[in-house]
Amino acid sequence: MQLTRRKLIKSGLLASALACGGGIAAVLAKRYGLVPPDSGGLYGLGETLTYASQRILFSHQSLAREFSHNQISTNFPGFGTVMPDYQPYFFSMVEGFKDWRLVIDGLLAKRLMLSLSDIKQLPSRTQITEHICEEGWSAIAEWTGVPLSNVLNVAGIRPEARYVLFACVDGHWGSIDMADALHPQTLLAYRMNGQDLSVAHGAPVRLRVERQLGYKSLKYIARIRVVDSLKAIGKGLGGSDPEAGYSWYAGI
Amino acid sequence: MADCVARPAVSPQGIDTTDRRHSALIRITHWINTASFLMLLVSGVAILLAQPALFWGETGFFGDPSLINLPLGQNEAQTSWGRSLHFLGGWIWIINGGIYILSGLVTRHFQKDFLPERNQIALTTVREILSNQSLFRKSSIEEFYTYNLVQRLAYLTAAFLLAPLTIASGLAMSPGLVAVMPGLVEAFGGYQSAHTVHFFAMGLLVVFFVVHVAMVTLRGFLPRMRGMVSGRIAS
Numbered sequence: 001m002q003l004t005r006r007k008l009i010k011s012g013l014l015a016s017a018l019a020c021g022g023g024i025a026a027v028l029a030k031r032y033g034l035v036p037p038d039s040g041g042l043y044g045l046g047e048t049l050t051y052a053s054q055r056i057l058f059s060h061q062s063l064a065r066e067f068s069h070n071q072i073s074t075n076f077p078g079f080g081t082v083m084p085d086y087q088p089y090f091f092s093m094v095e096g097f098k099d100w101r102l103v104i105d106g107l108l109a110k111r112l113m114l115s116l117s118d119i120k121q122l123p124s125r126t127q128i129t130e131h132i133c134e135e136g137w138s139a140i141a142e143w144t145g146v147p148l149s150n151v152l153n154v155a156g157i158r159p160e161a162r163y164v165l166f167a168c169v170d171g172h173w174g175s176i177d178m179a180d181a182l183h184p185q186t187l188l189a190y191r192m193n194g195q196d197l198s199v200a201h202g203a204p205v206r207l208r209v210e211r212q213l214g215y216k217s218l219k220y221i222a223r224i225r226v227v228d229s230l231k232a233i234g235k236g237l238g239g240s241d242p243e244a245g246y247s248w249y250a251g252i
Numbered sequence: 253m254a255d256c257v258a259r260p261a262v263s264p265q266g267i268d269t270t271d272r273r274h275s276a277l278i279r280i281t282h283w284i285n286t287a288s289f290l291m292l293l294v295s296g297v298a299i300l301l302a303q304p305a306l307f308w309g310e311t312g313f314f315g316d317p318s319l320i321n322l323p324l325g326q327n328e329a330q331t332s333w334g335r336s337l338h339f340l341g342g343w344i345w346i347i348n349g350g351i352y353i354l355s356g357l358v359t360r361h362f363q364k365d366f367l368p369e370r371n372q373i374a375l376t377t378v379r380e381i382l383s384n385q386s387l388f389r390k391s392s393i394e395e396f397y398t399y400n401l402v403q404r405l406a407y408l409t410a411a412f413l414l415a416p417l418t419i420a421s422g423l424a425m426s427p428g429l430v431a432v433m434p435g436l437v438e439a440f441g442g443y444q445s446a447h448t449v450h451f452f453a454m455g456l457l458v459v460f461f462v463v464h465v466a467m468v469t470l471r472g473f474l475p476r477m478r479g480m481v482s483g484r485i486a487s
Binding site (some may be wrong): 042043045046047049050054057058059062063064065068071073075077078123130132135136137138140195204210211212244245246247250251252 | 292299300302303305310311312313314315316328330331335336337339340341342343424425426427428429430431432434437443444447
């Protein structure tokens with residue numbers, strides 16, 4: 001192997017160019033919010049590349065595919081929790097969730113506390129979309145709910161807002177960025193296939209995040225909070241699924 | 253080392269054996285490709301175990317009529333690391349493969365070394381290459397420095413048909429990408445169809461991989477490994 005001076009200079013220049021490029025890319029990614037909360041660790045590079053590229057290349061408003069009524073699946077499993085093991089939830093369920101209240105606070109002009117009927121009175125959206133599970137199955141259903149953006153806009157989003165956090169009755173919690181939170185198909189859904197959401201599918205209100213895998217569409221929403229950082233919450237990974245090893249961003 | 257006889261640089265067949273068989277770029281991308289392909293394969297199986305059934309069309313779940321139920325034990329617990337490793341491997345595989353393909357097009361590597369030459373194209377050539385006498389013997393010097401018709405077709409199929417097909421069918425399963433390019437998943441006839449195509453294209457790439465490793469081993473493992481590591485076939 002001959003290492004000529006010319007070769008050495010050439011590879012040196014290439015290595016410094018790559019290092020500089022990488023450094024600049026990292027700074028820019030941070031500056032423009034393209035770094036997901038689980039960017040550290042063994043798989044962090046892949047998570048960051050996927051999240052950053054999808055956020056850069058795809059318009060924030062591009063809609064997930066919608067389907068026709070005759071494509072609705074008859075076989076749509078309730079997955080994960082199908083009955084939260086929590087007494088107050090059970091009592092509320094028996095009463096048709098009459099005492100259920102959703103608190104929405106954080107980086108908003110005002111704190112909201114909404115009952116199920118309050119939510120049903122807000123302008124709604126109905127969409128027939130495909131739920132794609134990270135395990136490989138998929139099923140189509142019609143969802144009706146209030147776009148999350150409507151609720152957040154009613155409360156007034158403060159400019160520092162970067163993420164929306166969700167806590168669920170079954171102990172799950174998660175978060176999405178503002179691009180998905182304000183996406184027109186992101187719903188607080190209370191109806192599935194024309195009927196009130198069943199307990200197996202997350203009654204009384206579940207999240208629909210149509211441009212990500214099914215596990216981001218959290219069920220049994222109990223509380224919503226708008227934040228500017230996920231660092232101080234739990235392990236700082238943005239949700240119970242990321243803490244269990246799943247990608248925070250599930251657009252692929 | 254007094255008895256060490258200098259090797260003739262030019263073989264009796266007129267091949268300069270001190271020449272590098274493969275350029276540095278090809279050697280580096282080859283091994284990055286190997287590593288990332290194995291990452292994708294292991295993690296792909298880990299993901300598949302969560303639902304070892306293949307469907308056709310848009311939707312599918314256990315109980316729906318499936319195309320194939322794979323004889324694999326179901327294991328839902330491997331998808332978290334499986335997915336993360338799969339997409340890390342995928343990024344490396346695609347960027348590395350893109351560099352390889354681009355450079356091969358620029359340097360006309362594919363046209364010069366892989367497009368079958370006119371006098372090669374014949375069914376009898378294929379039959380001869382695949383005959384027992386020639387398939388399992390050690391390569392001659394010239395054979396270390398060129399590709400026969402079957403090799404050329406196999407490499408071109410893997411690089412220009414199977415790899416793009418696994419990438420396209422894989423991306424067709426991305427809910428984020430499909431929101432922007434619905435035509436990608438529709439071209440496969442639905443999400444589950446894309447999943448099934450992804451599986452079979454991967455299966456063919458695995459066949460390529462196994463045959464490739466077997467043939468390298470049978471036809472002269474060390475010279476070929478040297479050729480892909482240092483670049484020189486001769487030791």
